Amino acid sequence: MSAPTQRGRPPRTTRRALELIAMRLFTEHGFEEVTVGQIAAEAGVSERTFFRYFPSKGEVLWHQFDDEVADLRAAFAAVADDEPMMTAVRRIVVAANRYRAEDIPELRTRMRLISGIPALSAGAGAHYDAWERAVGEFAARRLGTSADDLIPLAVGRTTLAAARAAFDAWLERGDADLTVYLDRALAALARGFTPDSRLPAGLDSTMDGV
Template sequence: MSARPTRGRPPRTTRRALEEIALDLFAEHGFDETTVERIASEAGVSERTFFRYFPSKVEVLWAQFDYEVKRLREAFAAVPADEPMMSAVRRIVVEANHYRAEDVPELRNRMQLLSSVPALAAGAGAHYDAWERAVGEFAASRLGASPDDLLPLAVGRTTLAAARAAFDAWLSRGDADLTIYLDQALAALARGFAPEDAPVG
């Protein structure tokens, strides 16, 4: 039998609904203090239903990140042949991180949790590896190389590092849209971190 919904909520069983409820509870009570039982109860569903969508409460926080990896792969598959590799990487990563103003508080909450909760940081590797791999495989296709060759690995890893730096700067300052930070970081990466007005060649 499903748990009774609290606060008069009707049962909400979509993956996104469970994600939103969990994030609200994490923000209100803390990640460690929020149990799967509490999330399921708030949603008016059973714990079994929760686990149908998420293998653990940790994976709730990575759901949108994993969806971004899927979008990156789809976008890289459609890059025009004449678009330079790093220009395409920059454009696609920035486009994948356009958020509506009403979604920004949730994004901030999610990213702050991912960076501050040890249990979440410990499990980050597989998710970051998938993101990095998406970029590296695109680079490999452009370079005529294997994704495990040096240069595709370097492109994937340095792009991820630049994007994470942009997120960290955005979280700590919040004085501009996230895409501005990402665009600046990836543009600097593409020119080898030389000053913008440095001569080419």
């Protein structure tokens, strides 16, 4: 039995649809060569509609990352008081980056675009700052200090650095799930990058990138 014919106005183009179209065009033609007008035309909308969702074409690729920041904040707010701070950070960051197998190719495409295109890398600061701030604010609550104090700032920034190292190693090697890289990098951070006696000799340096 065929699906009933829909009547009335066509479905609205979503932020997600624009994101997928933009990624495809960037991959096929290059970021610099693709215009907002081309993305909008592929989606069947006006440029004005595109700009309701995104301030620029580069911001398209940060949509899901910004959603992750919101998820981190919600997860940190629910952490039990007796869970050690860095244990909670490790658990929550790893959980936020669990992807279905079918979503991995898209994730790799997105991360390669972001890391490989100077214009996108240059605009990454505000997004990474928000991610870092989410971690730092959690640390500040645990430590009873301001988020602008030294240790919360250090927790946020070193956690971001470890997570980015895990992403870079995963993109380069791809020999294990992303969460394996994240878990090992954040575990190494939590123990001060001393060797983990539970792992075979050499595994820290080959898998953690530390």
